[in-house]
Amino acid sequence: MFPGGVPMGAQDRLQPPSIPYRFFASALLFHAAAWVLLLIGADELPGFRGGMGAVPAALHLITLGVLAMTALGAAFQLLPVATRHPLGPVWACRLTWALFVPGVVLFAAGLITVKPMFLHGGATLTAVGLGLGVLLIGRNLVRVADLPGVTWHTWIAVASAAALLLLGLALAGDVGVGFLPDRGAVAAAHAILAAYGFMGNLAMGFSTILVPMFVLGPNVPSQTGQRTAVLSGLGLVLAVGGVLAGLGWLAALGGVAGLAAVGLHLHALSMVLKKRMRKRLEPFFRLIFPAWGMLVLSLVLGIALALGAPVAPLWGFALVFGWLLTFVTALLQRIMPFLASMHSSAGGKPARLSELTARRPLDIHAACHGAALVLVLAGIAFDVPLLVRGGAVSGLGGAIAFWVFAALLARRYQLHMTSHS
DSSP states (O other), X not given: OOTTSOOTTGGGGOOOTHHXXXXXXXXXXXXXHHHHHHHHTTTTGGGXXXXXXXXXXXXXXXXXXXXXXXXXXXXXXXXXXXXXXXOOOHHHHHHHHHHHHHXXXXXXXXXXXXXXXXXXXXXXXXXXXXXXXXXXXXXXXXXXXXXXXXXXXXXXXXXXXXXXXXXXXXXXHHTTTOOOSOHHHHHHXXXXXXXXXXXXXXXXXXXXXXXXXHHTOOOOOHHHHHHHHHHHHHHHHHHHHHHHHTOHHHHHHHHHHHHHHHHHHHHHHHHHHHTOSOOSOOTXXXXXXHHHHXXXXXXXHHHHHHTTOXXXXXXXXXXXXXXXXXHHHHHHHHHHHHHHHHHHGGGSSOOOHHHHOOHHHHHHHHHHXXXXXXXXXXXXXXXXXXXXXXXXXXXXXXXXXXHHHHHHHHHHXXXXXXXXX
């Protein structure tokens, strides 16, 4: 892979800038909206055990609106560059976004209002949009044979996406009907597949590309990527099977396998960081390191939950907001200027990352996001809704700061293109 920079001919395989950035812009809007809903549902969160309302709407705005939205935008842009194969027609990427965005909005509205019409319509649009995106990703992967460490994780993510879409449609269809024999078990399996299966494996797969590239370090050995993928897949099978069968010990064993996969993955990335050429780590690592810590914490809490400990709200928040949201916003603040710089080369001299990146808004986002995680986790652990409210306000402040960063990035990109046209 391209640890020292962008591969030759990469610009020829770039999508139009409007493709990834429409996904990223939507993700940033949903990011802010999720914190608003968490603020509204602050009283419910510490003892939340499932159901409808502001809390599950906030959760799905993060998982679908931020995480999946960002994953699609990044994959549509980065996969053709990494695999050296075209992704698919531009109209299909646009159609994915056009279906997915209103689907997420309708689904969240259905969770808040408890109206099956919104739930079913939103779930259908979301499933079709995400399904089309996953199909495009799979279409790209079938042509690749020389990146097993990346593609194995991505194939697990694709398979997990297919399974979670089926379970998600079943959960939506069950509202008002009640045909599922154990809705809670299906919901738990859906959550595991979404967070660890789909997003988790995409995160591990892309990390083996992005971290070496951004720090100018050695590639992660393909064998290591394959081993982490095998362990991750095994953990998913055991965890989902244990949850659906009502066997807590089996689900906990899946968590142990997941911990082993994460341990091997993080050890490999630590070796990349140790041998890097760029000695000074960039600011986005101040979010990457806590995100990795939250990943480990989420797995520990998940094992405890499978064995009967009453930690469901803590596990859910640590998993979605603590690990995945922190990790995704860290990568976004690095990927967005990186892609803008690549696209700016079409106008002649490419813009430097330092010219495109506004540091102050990112400093504010990091501080606000960190405070939000601490406050909300404490509020859940000690059953203090006031702390949850404070954390949600802080998270919203961070989301607004990130929007300022994105707006300044867009303006600086346009100024560069105008001055070099």
